[in-house]
Amino acid sequence: MSAKSKLNARSEAEAKARLEELASLMLQADEAYHNRDAPVLSDADYDALKAENQQLEQAFPHLVREDSASSRVGIAPSSGFSKVKHSVSMLSLGNAFDAEDVASFVASIQRFLGVSDDIEFTAEPKIDGLSLALRYENGQLVLAATRGDGKTGEDVTANARTIKSVPQRIETDIDILEVRGEVYMHHKDFEALNETQAKSGQKIFANPRNAAAGSLRQLDSKITSKRPLMFFAYSLGEISRPLGETQSETISAFEALGFSTNPLTKICANVDELIAHYSDIQNSRPDLGYDIDGVVYKVNSLKLQDRLGFRNNSPRWAIAHKFPAETAVTELEAIEIQVGRTGALSPVARLKPVTVGGVVVSNATLHNEDYIAGHDGNGAPIRGGVDIRVGDWVTVYRAGDVIPKVKDVVLARRPEGAKPYVFPSICPECQSAVVRLDGEAVARCTGGLVCPAQTVEKLKHFVSRAAFDIEGLGAKQVQAFFQDGWVKEPADIFTLRSRLGSGGLQQLQNMEGWGEVSAEKLFDAIDDKRKIELNRLIFALGIRHVGEVGALLLAQSYENWQDFHDAVVAAGGHDGPAWDALNEIDGIGPTMAASLVDALSDAQFSQVVDRLIPHLDILVVESAGDQQSVVAGKTIVFTGTLEQMTRAEAKARATSLGAKVSGSVSSKTDYLVAGPGAGSKLEKAKSAGVATLSEDEWLELIGR
Ligand SMILES: [Zn+2]
Numbered sequence: 001m002s003a004k005s006k007l008n009a010r011s012e013a014e015a016k017a018r019l020e021e022l023a024s025l026m027l028q029a030d031e032a033y034h035n036r037d038a039p040v041l042s043d044a045d046y047d048a049l050k051a052e053n054q055q056l057e058q059a060f061p062h063l064v065r066e067d068s069a070s071s072r073v074g075i076a077p078s079s080g081f082s083k084v085k086h087s088v089s090m091l092s093l094g095n096a097f098d099a100e101d102v103a104s105f106v107a108s109i110q111r112f113l114g115v116s117d118d119i120e121f122t123a124e125p126k127i128d129g130l131s132l133a134l135r136y137e138n139g140q141l142v143l144a145a146t147r148g149d150g151k152t153g154e155d156v157t158a159n160a161r162t163i164k165s166v167p168q169r170i171e172t173d174i175d176i177l178e179v180r181g182e183v184y185m186h187h188k189d190f191e192a193l194n195e196t197q198a199k200s201g202q203k204i205f206a207n208p209r210n211a212a213a214g215s216l217r218q219l220d221s222k223i224t225s226k227r228p229l230m231f232f233a234y235s236l237g238e239i240s241r242p243l244g245e246t247q248s249e250t251i252s253a254f255e256a257l258g259f260s261t262n263p264l265t266k267i268c269a270n271v272d273e274l275i276a277h278y279s280d281i282q283n284s285r286p287d288l289g290y291d292i293d294g295v296v297y298k299v300n301s302l303k304l305q306d307r308l309g310f311r312n313n314s315p316r317w318a319i320a321h322k323f324p325a326e327t328a329v330t331e332l333e334a335i336e337i338q339v340g341r342t343g344a345l346s347p348v349a350r351l352k353p354v355t356v357g358g359v360v361v362s363n364a365t366l367h368n369e370d371y372i373a374g375h376d377g378n379g380a381p382i383r384g385g386v387d388i389r390v391g392d393w394v395t396v397y398r399a400g401d402v403i404p405k406v407k408d409v410v411l412a413r414r415p416e417g418a419k420p421y422v423f424p425s426i427c428p429e430c431q432s433a434v435v436r437l438d439g440e441a442v443a444r445c446t447g448g449l450v451c452p453a454q455t456v457e458k459l460k461h462f463v464s465r466a467a468f469d470i471e472g473l474g475a476k477q478v479q480a481f482f483q484d485g486w487v488k489e490p491a492d493i494f495t496l497r498s499r500l501g502s503g504g505l506q507q508l509q510n511m512e513g514w515g516e517v518s519a520e521k522l523f524d525a526i527d528d529k530r531k532i533e534l535n536r537l538i539f540a541l542g543i544r545h546v547g548e549v550g551a552l553l554l555a556q557s558y559e560n561w562q563d564f565h566d567a568v569v570a571a572g573g574h575d576g577p578a579w580d581a582l583n584e585i586d587g588i589g590p591t592m593a594a595s596l597v598d599a600l601s602d603a604q605f606s607q608v609v610d611r612l613i614p615h616l617d618i619l620v621v622e623s624a625g626d627q628q629s630v631v632a633g634k635t636i637v638f639t640g641t642l643e644q645m646t647r648a649e650a651k652a653r654a655t656s657l658g659a660k661v662s663g664s665v666s667s668k669t670d671y672l673v674a675g676p677g678a679g680s681k682l683e684k685a686k687s688a689g690v691a692t693l694s695e696d697e698w699l700e701l702i703g704r
Pocket of ligand 1: 453
């Protein structure tokens with residue numbers, strides 16, 4: 001029976017029941033996913049539910065539920081809204097968790113700017129809602145967009161127009177003005193909404209943030225208009241003319257234009273004032289009437305913000321100082337060992353389920369052997385030296401959007417006879433020896449490709465979101481394919497169709513969890529990803545220490561696979577010009593360089609790579625930064641003392657203009673920028689005929 005006829009065969013009552021089931025299943029999946037607490041569904045399963053939901057909703061439009069996943073923030077953006085590309089990215093902020101983090105954040109700004117004087121900041125509550133960008137053209141609201149992934153959001157203009165604190169038009173002579181802020185819901189409105197929902201048999205929202213998100217992302221703006229949403233304005237997006245010279249002037253201008261701004265926003269002259277204001281906000285938290293989860297600090301001067309710029313997609317000039325995490329006490333039922341793709345043995349606590357900050361937690365990380373034993377690598381006590389035992393009552397917490405952690409042991413409740421935990425000395429998956437190198441906290445299985453756990457985890461990593469991201473081929477499917485012997489290494493994914501032959505599709509359809517549609521789609525999805533960006537490929541290889549950012553830096557530096565591969569192979573001896581060049585890439589440290597070089601020198605691993613590459617069409621990655629600038633694509637070396645800015649600022653500025661910054665002069669160097677005290681590099685540049693610039697000449701060249 002085809003999917004379509006299955007649908008038609010459903011009675012209305014069946015459809016209604018199934019839609020209710022789907023709403024609840026997908027809500028659970030979304031929550032599990034968003035909290036990264038071990039996703040309960042694979043991508044393929046989630047997509048199948050989504051498709052079923054959509055088909056049912058189309059067949060029975062009068063049964064569409066208000067809590068349907070089609071109108072909620074989910075794993076994938078709803079197809080119900082059109083996409084909006086943000087002209088200025090909506091970035092996320094780095095986090096600080098204590099006063100020490102805040103002090104080092106401020107110090108790093110001073111270092112970057114080369115100043116020792118205090119820098120003025122604004123401090124404002126971090127509203128626990130969702131970000132919204134409002135674009136006004138000639139004073140008229142023309143577009144409202146969600147943050148989405150920061151680059152592309154969703155057009156929710158019709159819904160945003162129903163929010164009372166969002167002005168439809170503003171009195172201004174500025175042509176383009178994009179006002180950003182947070183949409184949120186007051187506690188009392190949230191409770192009243194849930195009461196109404198309960199009375200009419202509709203879904204209860206877990207917290208005000210979910211209610212705000214669900215309301216803003218309603219496909220029917222009539223529903224949104226009935227929801228008590230609020231909006232605080234806090235920053236600018238694209239503008240044709242600034243509103244002032246500082247963040248605080250901008251906020252005042254917002255107020256004058258009729259926006260609500262947060263009354264707890266304050267200018268602070270130094271770290272002490274920031275921390276004092278943080279405490280004040282924390283103390284007033286219970287009485288605010290809406291949820292906040294920390295305090296945001298921003299450099300007040302917009303000129304300094306501009307100089308500081310961005311790093312790894314978050315601004316250097318702002319940080320979110322988070323409030324301490326909520327905790328809960330529960331029983332530790334078991335300790336299990338998971339073997340990761342690099343062989344690392346990770347102990348996981350299996351907990352009696354407990355609610356922490358509105359989410360049910362049943363697993364938590366125990367970090368490593370030392371953490372369980374109650375001392376760090378240097379023998380210093382953790383938790384006062386108390387070890388963690390199966391049967392213990394433990395304190396669990398979630399810090400931000402991360403995996404729950406076990407913090408403390410309630411020693412008074414330790415059961416009699418509880419035994420200290422013995423960390424395994426052989427791999428539970430492949431029985432190979434486990435080794436822990438001196439100075440390392442992590443114990444590793446030495447099984448390598450023999451260890452099925454490592455192989456499967458490597459494959460899961462290969463198809464993960466930031467890597468090949470093949471639709472319909474998630475962690476669960478890869479695991480099943482591995483167990484059936486269909487896919488043992490990445491290259492096998494791309495030869496799957498030809499190896500299975502004409503009967504393959506039928507075989508796949510017969511496997512559990514696959515229907516005709518998903519099976520057909522899988523092969524197309526695999527073919528789609530034969531074209532892959534170099535940074536995704538490098539990340540997908542799963543080399544230790546080479547994360548998403550590292551992979552991007554490498555890809556931007558080498559641009560194509562062949563150059564990258566040749567350079568890494570040439571650096572194999574951890575010595576010589578190729579090794580030096582690799583280490584000189586800004587952001588690539590010696591640890592990453594060594595790990596990369598050693599991985600590609602390994603005979604087995606390089607064979608795996610060699611078998612994969614012929615199946616791919618690897619896309620060149622452009623350098624970061626402005627590709628139109630006069631120094632785009634040029635290689636710059638700075639030497640000597642710079643007088644107008646620090647070396648860090650000079651490098652960041654060059655990178656943002658699309659240049660590559662290197663540490664040593666070579667035949668590839670385009671410009672040497674030499675300040676006073678320049679030594680051997682200047683001589684080398686002169687003898688190699690490399691153009692040499694003074695700092696002033698450099699600034700003139702880049703138009704500053
Ligand atoms: Zn193993």
